[in-house]
Amino acid sequence: MQVTVVPASPKTGQATIRTLLADPSNPTVKGYYRDLSKVPAEFTSNPRFEAVKGDVEDAGSLDFSGSDTVLNITPPLYEEKDIIAHARLVSENVKAAVKKAASVKRLVLLSSVGAQYDHGTGEIRTNHEAEAILKDAAAEVVFVxxxxxxxNWAMSLDTILREGFFYTTLTPLDHALPMIAVQDIGSTCAAELLGAGNTALPSNPHIFELHGPRAYTSVDVQQAFEEVMGKSIEMRPIEKAGLDEFYAAVFPPMVAKEFAAMNASYLEGGILYEDPQPTVREKGTTELLDVVRQMLLGA
Incomplete structure (x- = not known):
């Protein structure tokens, strides 16, 4: 089996490739990169991996011929552009490449909780756009x-290591939110890709939410950092009313607005706080503590 990952540079793409290359069925993997100098050595040294220069923004650079399955990732946009227009462009390009390649049996899209909504979710709306376009791209379609x-808590490492505190936008502090480890995303996507032609889908497109073993609060995050570091860590909450200002200090204005809206969507009053349209759920096994330990200690 040949699997294509486009783009291959995000951590989720890397985790999927790592799982595929370790699979006993020995699939071959093609990864698309805008910059081939950034391909990890662990992949280039594997004879079953091929790095391909290409960009989802350039339809002419995508050629999936010979591939049995394709994993598509809609990466976040950090530039002052229309995020919906951009998501539409890259999704249409991927769809065209899939349609052109008669060999592709299944498309797996890495999406997000809340992608069923076209409003009220900020940056997540890019995933809604991708799903709408790719729902019939291949004979079999899976939305994870x-x-x-x-x-995402790795963004807190700088202040934790330098000053012993971190900001949290997950409030109230005892509000639990579903979280998932990248490692589990990779193994789940790999399983869905390898199932093409072997595992019948319960629906088409097959859609499910991927959560971790349990939901976590800001307090859980604080305790995980404290346990790994062996000392007290201060937590500085950013209340819902302060999200716009918080993100404006990090991102360009248009990007900040979308990320603030996304954050607000899963807090009280947001559309995802009590989701009226839940989907089927699957669970990973990696605990938050294990991820924090890996981020801090590399083990």
């Missing part, structure tokens, strides 16, 4: 709607 990435 991931919960909040545990690895």
């Amino acid at each position: 709607r991931c919960a909040y990435f545990m690895e």
Whole structure:
């Protein structure tokens, strides 16, 4: 089996490739990169991996011929552009490449919880756009709607290591939110890709949410950092009313607005706080503590 990952540079793409190359069925893997100098050595040294220069923004650079399955990732946009227009462009390009390649049996899209909504979710709306376009791209289509990435807390490492505190936008502090480890995303996507032609889908497209073993609060995050570091860590909450200002200090204005809206969507009053349209859920096994330990200690 040949699997294509496009783009291959995000951590989720890397985790999927790592799982595929370790699979006993020995699939071959093609990864698309805008910059081939950034391909990890662990992949280039594997004879079953091929790095391909290409960009989802350039339809002419995508050629999936010979591939049995394709994993598509809609990466976040950090530039002052229309995120919906961009998501539409890259999704249409991927769809065209899949349609052109008669060999592709299954498309797996790495999506997000809340992708069923076209409003009220900020940056997540890019995943809604991708799903709408790719729902019939291949004979078999799978949407993996991931919960909040545990690895997002890596953005807190700078202040934790330098000053012993971190900001949290997950409030109230005892509000639990589903989270998922990148490692579990990779193994789940790999399983869905390898199932093409072997595992019948319960629906088409097959849609499910991917959560971790349990939901976590800001207090859980604080305790995980404290346990790994062996000392007290201060937590500085950013209340819902302060989200716009908080993100404006990090991102360009248009990007900040979308990320603030996304954050607000899963807090009280947001559309995802009590989701009226839940989907089927699957669970990973990696605990937040294991992810924090990996981020801090590399083991």
